[in-house]
Amino acid sequence: MTRQPPPDEAAWLASYDPGRFPPFAVTVDMVLLTVRHGTFSVLLVERDTHPFRGDLALPGGFVLPDEDLDAAAVRRLERETGVRRDAAHVEQLGAFGAPDRDPRMRVVSVAYLVFAPDLEAPSPGEGTRSVSWFAVDEVDGVSLAFDHGQVLAAGVERARAKLEYTPLAAAFVGPEFTVGELRRVYEAVWGHPLDPRNFHRKVTGTPDFLVPVGHPAPVGPGGGRPAALFRRGPATALRPAMLRPS
């Protein structure tokens, strides 16, 4: 039983030369999220070259011919932002490949989602004028280069959902943290205040989420009882989930 190729595909196949293939380029783009000063923020660059010169964009770039996708993402992360791989959570967000997303040529972008602790201001890479943090809420509505608005929206929604059923909020803080710091991460990402007492019960009651470190944290500027310090435990999921307030 042989299938009859449709005209468009047949035409393409007829002109297909095994030594060549359709001119696709592959890039990685990063949705690098953090919580700084209590604000859920994303790292954006200002483009210094065409196309979209002067517009804000997600950091990213072309994948090298022999480079793994994940490796390309981590390389850009370390080079352009100074975040080390093991200090952050990195996962693939998905592929974005509308035919007209880049006016230069056909480009498929593989987007990565990164959760990082608060960082010093990173330094610009090539082709970018500046690189800095923006509050996620402020960027909402601003038009970004390429389809980066869509990519960012997908990353933000995924981040919000992941806090519900994974312990990944800990990727937004340092290696040692208090329950209050963790709660402020949830509040910033979700944009909702949470009850400190119920939150404390949930996170300390979930097995393997938090491992006590033994000594207390230094007291903050406003006074108050010193909080216990924790490290991330080996838990990989929150079951049942901690649902976002409606």
Next chain:
Amino acid sequence: MTRQPPPDEAAWLASYDPGRFPPFAVTVDMVLLTVRHGTFSVLLVERDTHPFRGDLALPGGFVLPDEDLDAAAVRRLERETGVRRDAAHVEQLGAFGAPDRDPRMRVVSVAYLVFAPDLEAPSPGEGTRSVSWFAVDEVDGVSLAFDHGQVLAAGVERARAKLEYTPLAAAFVGPEFTVGELRRVYEAVWGHPLDPRNFHRKVTGTPDFLVPVGHPAPVGPGGGRPAALFRRGPATALRPAMLRPS
């Protein structure tokens, strides 16, 4: 998202050489899942050409130069399996692009996950010897072409997780179905028996999950009380989730 380039950019584009960027081929691969005869199953093809000739593989193929990724996936779905887009659930699973995943050239594959009702045996496309359903459990451990073993595993795990917190199990059955049919989908995908009474309470108690159709279903071969028929409701999530039995 069409954009008018400024004059200077247009000039720059005219002199632009696409060959400066590393060349990639882009394919789509489909993890097409269904439940047939009570068994969670995946559609696989036997390859008839190099590389991996004779091995089992996920159906898929090259993305055309001007084709959207989703469109490429849906096109292959309809052509090679006869599933119509609106009869199934289609979502992107992710990109797979290890440098050595295809011995011929550098290929990035964008995998799609499809939930479909039970279908007649589809017909093979070009480059494939045969196409048929395999029980997911039987394929586990069999070595598939390329990195399709990994892709399949990711799709299966995503499917199992999605049943927990979405109403997508309904994509595995026809437009009208009974609570028992829906329960058997869950049982097949999760590989665990569920309590019919508790299941009934959960799905009928979740607002907008099921819409009663009014008339009952015909009685099955073994007799038994006729079940009420339902259609999928507008709900998009199950909150709280229906967790898999540990």
Next chain:
DNA sequence: CGAATAGTGTCTCTCAGACAATATTGC
């Protein structure tokens, strides 16, 4: 002491797991 933050305890309601009992069919 008062303000601020951390942490414990209590009450109530929702919901999931276990399972009894009833309803409606084919044979």
Next chain:
DNA sequence: GCAATATTGTCTGAGAGACACTATTCG
């Protein structure tokens, strides 16, 4: 009637939201 499936109901324990109360620090 009996076997099979559907559906309703009941009991119980885990867990989440609301919130009182205690603990420990700074100024």
